[in-house]
Amino acid sequence: MARMRFDFDQTKKPELTLTFIRRILNYFKPHTLKLVFVILLILATSALGLVPSLLLQKIVDKALPQHDLTQLSILIGLSISATILLNLLQVAQGYLSTWIAKNITLEMKNNLYRHLTFLPQSFFTTVKEGEILTRLTSDVDGIQQVFQTTFINALSSIFILATTLFALFSMSPILAAVALVTVPLFILPTRKVGKKRWQIASASQTALSRLNQHTQETLNTSGSTLMKLFTKEDESFQTFDQINQEVTALQIKESLAGRWFRMAMSVLMAIGPMLIYLVGGFLLAKGQLTIGGIITFASLLGRLYNPVTQLSNIQVDLMRSFALFERIFEYLDITPEIKNSPTAKELVIQEGEITFENVDFRYEENEVLKNINLHISSGETLALVGLSGAGKSTLTHLLTRLYDPTHGVALIDGQDIKDVTFTSLRQNIGVVSQETFLFNGTIRDNLMYANEQATNEDLIAATKAAYIHDFIMTLPKGYDTVVGNRGIKLSGGEKQRIAIARIILKNPQILILDEATSALDAISEYYVQKAMDNLMQNRTSIVIAHRLSTIANADQIAVMEQGRIVEQGNHHQLVSQAGLYAKLYQTQFKDKEVAA
Numbered sequence: 001m002a003r004m005r006f007d008f009d010q011t012k013k014p015e016l017t018l019t020f021i022r023r024i025l026n027y028f029k030p031h032t033l034k035l036v037f038v039i040l041l042i043l044a045t046s047a048l049g050l051v052p053s054l055l056l057q058k059i060v061d062k063a064l065p066q067h068d069l070t071q072l073s074i075l076i077g078l079s080i081s082a083t084i085l086l087n088l089l090q091v092a093q094g095y096l097s098t099w100i101a102k103n104i105t106l107e108m109k110n111n112l113y114r115h116l117t118f119l120p121q122s123f124f125t126t127v128k129e130g131e132i133l134t135r136l137t138s139d140v141d142g143i144q145q146v147f148q149t150t151f152i153n154a155l156s157s158i159f160i161l162a163t164t165l166f167a168l169f170s171m172s173p174i175l176a177a178v179a180l181v182t183v184p185l186f187i188l189p190t191r192k193v194g195k196k197r198w199q200i201a202s203a204s205q206t207a208l209s210r211l212n213q214h215t216q217e218t219l220n221t222s223g224s225t226l227m228k229l230f231t232k233e234d235e236s237f238q239t240f241d242q243i244n245q246e247v248t249a250l251q252i253k254e255s256l257a258g259r260w261f262r263m264a265m266s267v268l269m270a271i272g273p274m275l276i277y278l279v280g281g282f283l284l285a286k287g288q289l290t291i292g293g294i295i296t297f298a299s300l301l302g303r304l305y306n307p308v309t310q311l312s313n314i315q316v317d318l319m320r321s322f323a324l325f326e327r328i329f330e331y332l333d334i335t336p337e338i339k340n341s342p343t344a345k346e347l348v349i350q351e352g353e354i355t356f357e358n359v360d361f362r363y364e365e366n367e368v369l370k371n372i373n374l375h376i377s378s379g380e381t382l383a384l385v386g387l388s389g390a391g392k393s394t395l396t397h398l399l400t401r402l403y404d405p406t407h408g409v410a411l412i413d414g415q416d417i418k419d420v421t422f423t424s425l426r427q428n429i430g431v432v433s434q435e436t437f438l439f440n441g442t443i444r445d446n447l448m449y450a451n452e453q454a455t456n457e458d459l460i461a462a463t464k465a466a467y468i469h470d471f472i473m474t475l476p477k478g479y480d481t482v483v484g485n486r487g488i489k490l491s492g493g494e495k496q497r498i499a500i501a502r503i504i505l506k507n508p509q510i511l512i513l514d515e516a517t518s519a520l521d522a523i524s525e526y527y528v529q530k531a532m533d534n535l536m537q538n539r540t541s542i543v544i545a546h547r548l549s550t551i552a553n554a555d556q557i558a559v560m561e562q563g564r565i566v567e568q569g570n571h572h573q574l575v576s577q578a579g580l581y582a583k584l585y586q587t588q589f590k591d592k593e594v595a596a
């Protein structure tokens, strides 16, 4: 199976296929009725926009010269009513389109988040820090803007243009042609400037995300510790400053781009009506047009120029929005590498027996496990021993299905773990590793995460068994103490024992203890070990440890070397074999025992 890459190229242009477009439209589908309404409203407002100009002709040609004040009042009344109605309809249109846009983004964010929660571990180890957040927030929000500006603007531009052209040509084809002559003068430079601005905008977007990434990397719990200890504050700041300058320069450039162009546009916009008056004057002299006609014409010019400039940028805007959609689809298209099989059943645990049969595994090209065969009977303990990098942790990842074997099967109570649901599998396995995952909440919150139904008694029983209750009680706020980001406010041993209490609350039949004590001092280790002994009672356990008593008491020991099991048996058997285990025993485990 081909492995995926998650470092996407951000600059490539989206490919517009039918499926891609259809996929975008799918998000709009549930809102079809509202969309139709929006389109009708846009149609109505663009037609209504013509009314005041057309009434102007009557005012100038009839009401004013004839001194007909009644007619004048009626015409002005109509004109004002049309303007009010138009603005009311625009409010309704704005409300509806905001509603649609917000609901589509809501749906997209939910979809994306839900999808991300199921992505393989390899995704999270590869993706750039901050990238997920960017896509989930600003990219999706970008799409909302796109809908509200690009889509709505384009539609209303088209309608305004169509209605205006119709009005112009029916009034005077010659003058309409004159008005159109100036249009290319707008289109060409607009497109050029639009393209340039887009390039600058993408460059500044990239720089901005680099700035965010640098901030995220340096200003978090571990990042800031690292920075302080290596006294890299100045260097970090210099990097920040440099990117920040880059961002600012690009942003200034972006807002300045097209300044000259805008100036030229203003001049053109002012010249347009003059041309109309000039040519209109000739037509007036020939009796082909009235004064009111000329004035109306001139006043309609704005309705010609504005939509044209809007539409000449449409291609860039569309590309931009497609790029956003593509960035989001890119994430949605990463298949959860391992999925619930459609026929997945609940894992039924009776004994908690674990079997690995001919298991191979590789990360990308790196072959890590080779032909692993193991059997752990109910309630027994298997100790995995081997040098760092031998593949011990990886083997346990296969059992929780953070990864799936590339070959072979893992079974629990005779059930292939690929055929059971993730929920039922992971609910039955408790993992305590060197790295404890506490989130920034209270101790109680962290414990209850394992079992929301746990009563206060359950909680205390668990913390007592984990030898952490007494410590918690010494804290001024007890169980309501906030532990800080990743539990930074607690010592390693304290965190570890809270993690163990959490597993006791979860009460799984199968346990994985991966070097849970290796980062601890002798005293903490002693308590954590006692906590783990309580935890391991009556559970099937896989233990990765360097402490002799843990290993020696295990029902069986598997010694791993470069992804293979090279020796297997109990402590006495293995010591007498005088192989790798015996060597490890002499050099590593023995003196540990003295410390404990």
Ligand SMILES: Nc1ncnc2c1ncn2[C@@H]1O[C@H](COP(=O)(O)OP(=O)(O)O)[C@@H](O)[C@H]1O
Binding pocket: 125, 363, 364, 366, 368, 386, 387, 388, 389, 390, 391, 392, 393, 394, 395
């Ligand atoms: N997420 C990963 N991606 C790629 N390679 C990995 C990953 N995790 C571990 N490895 C590699 O797999 C090998 C076994 O690692 P691991 O199972 O953690 O060993 P152990 O727990 O025995 O120290 C090592 O060579 C390590 O570099």
Ligand SMILES: [Mg+2]
Binding pocket: 392, 393, 394, 514
């Ligand atoms: Mg390991």
